[in-house]
Amino acid sequence: MSRRAAFALALFAAATGAAAQQHAQPQGPADGDLELGKFLSETCVACHQISGRMSGAVPTIVGFPPPAFVEAMQQYKNGLRPNETMRTLAASLSDEEIRALAAYFGSVKPTY
Ligand code: HEC
Known part of the structure; x- marks a missing residue:
């Protein structure tokens, strides 16, 4: 392998390694998927x-x-709030879906 190719390979490994690491980081509530949130918001x-x-x-x-x-x-979801409707709904949502809904509703401006 030429030194140039080895260097390119090392760069590639560093870049993909960094991307994988970024992905593994716990996501904050603001990182939700807007498109997914919009889709789920129909309910x-x-x-x-x-x-x-x-x-x-x-x-x-x-x-x-x-x-x-x-x-x-x-x-x-964990029953600290007693509303039956919202409990059932929240229980059916994954953490990722809740983050997505949070991101979507957080991005909507009241229009009335
Ligand atoms: C059947 C009607 C109904 C549907 C459908 C519904 N909600 Fe609710 N939601 C309520 C009611 C009623 C409350 C107030 C409950 C309470 O007093 O705790 C509430 C409360 C909430 C709150 C708390 C608001 C606050 O000011 O504390 C959030 C957040 C919320 N809903 C999100 C959602 C999301 C996200 C969905 C869709 C996945 C959803 N709701 C679907 C009726 C509904």
């Missing part, structure tokens, strides 16, 4: 108004800071 907007307006007993969830959103969802 939520049956009750929660996408405009951000309150509707009856259903609170607004748009423009929520993602960490607070994730925390609320975890509290439904």
Whole structure:
């Protein structure tokens, strides 16, 4: 192998190694997948108004800071918040899906 090829290979290994490491890092709530969040939000907007307006007993969830959103969802999931509907919904979502929803709803601006 020429020195040049060896050097290129070493660079490649360093680059892919760095990418793999980045991927393995725990993701924060703001790192959710927006597209996935938008897709999953279809279920939520049956009750929660996408405009951000309150509707009856259903609170607004748009423009929520993602960490607070994730925390609320975890509290439904682990039973700290008692609402039966939200508990069932949150229990059916993975942590990745909750992060995605947090990122999506956090990015939506109230429009009313
Ligand atoms: C059947 C109606 C309904 C659906 C569907 C629904 N929610 Fe809710 N959600 C509620 C109600 C009612 C509350 C208030 C519950 C309470 O008092 O704890 C709530 C509360 C919340 C809260 C807490 C808000 C706050 O101010 O603390 C979050 C976050 C939330 N919902 C997210 C979601 C997400 C994400 C989805 C979709 C996966 C969803 N909801 C689907 C009815 C619904």
